[in-house]
Amino acid sequence: MRIIQSKSACNTCTLKSLLFTKMSNEELQYVNGFRQEIEFEKGEIIIKANDPVKEFLYLKKGLVKLIKTDLQNKERIISIARPLDFVSLLSTFSDTNYGYSITALEKSVVCSIGLESMKDVIRKNGVFALELMQQISKSTNFVLQATYEIDNKQLRGRIAYILLWFAKKIYHKNSFNLPISRREIGELINMTTENVIRILSEFRKDGIIKIDGKNINIEKIDMLEKISKSG
Amino acid sequence: MRIIQSKSACNTCTLKSLLFTKMSNEELQYVNGFRQEIEFEKGEIIIKANDPVKEFLYLKKGLVKLIKTDLQNKERIISIARPLDFVSLLSTFSDTNYGYSITALEKSVVCSIGLESMKDVIRKNGVFALELMQQISKSTNFVLQATYEIDNKQLRGRIAYILLWFAKKIYHKNSFNLPISRREIGELINMTTENVIRILSEFRKDGIIKIDGKNINIEKIDMLEKISKSG
């Protein structure tokens, strides 16, 4: 973890386009004063569950995972977030403490804005608040939707679903390196490591995908679609 | 379904205390002009999935369920909502159409406020917006949290969990009438009707609960707690 001496500022940030268009220049400068850019190495913990929520976080570069740990210490990955995802949205405005942990899956840069300064802007700028609300709802909706979909599928359907998700939503191509281990895939789609491996092997034997370590090559995307849909 | 000619208004409503404390009197009167009170009989559909979101809904009286239907037409109950729950929160500000259906489990009265009038207030009143945001986050967090918890338990744990939930969160006593059928319990905690019945019978035989049709009487609440926790 390393705090970056950033020369950039919110109002000139190329990423502000997404959400912060509803903020005035003054407001952007204001929150910029409470902003830090922090770099995390692969594997580093960004937020620990139960930490107090003191910041509004968003991901500028990299890839992170959000994890919930249950009473039996079993981990479940809630979501994998890419740049521009507002990674702390699930807890930021509801709880005083985080309900999950956040870990970097690759070298990542996070913008951390002091929570109180964000709240100040929200209180004063209802248009921005509305925009942010829609963003929060969309994020949580996505997580809920995905969770239900996955849990209704059988194991083969889950693997198909997640491979398609990586191909379409994260990497935008049919060949990519998995950013997570087999075990983590299991935590993401609720199955054991052994079965993740078994079914990946099945898909390989059936000629649906090619595997070389973490590298995945989707050969028959229509088959995957079918398996994913049929459950 | 019947529109009630209500003599009451938002600013005198006893329920405004929860959320609408952050609205001014003028604002309350304003949204009141776009407000309808609607009564639904048990079993009536309040919102159908894919309906356009035109209103902000909250439950004044009764009990409702939120249902998601998947591609295989399998239903899953997302949540059961009591009065003061803002039943449409999950979709209201994120989608143009509802992602789930809402059905009355008993005779219910719903306040329906025109969405645009609500948005007007949000845009002008950031303090209210912040309050609403926290409410949205709490609702979705609860749903997510419950979903993960339930899915990590085995069947006996799920039944124990849901019985305790009804006793503690809905009826506030150890004897109550189930508002839903065995099949619906299955849809709520992700198991088949047969197994819901089977495990309820087991609990009965073990003297943990008494059952008479829809009436449930919890005899050994500590046992239920234990079963719920141990998974």
Next chain:
DNA sequence: CGCGGCTTTGATGTTCATCAAGTAAAGTGG
């Protein structure tokens, strides 16, 4: 009165987790 939906119990089969055991890969410390 009969029909469909809800409830119940038992029998059967499938899906999946668990256990075991071994190989490969990746850190770690001297």
Next chain:
DNA sequence: CCACTTTACTTGATGAACATCAAAGCCGCG
């Protein structure tokens, strides 16, 4: 840089948890 340890990956065998199928009684409703 090499021995050592740990972590990731892989395959097979076993058993448990759960869904599915089947059959019958019950109740409310047209």
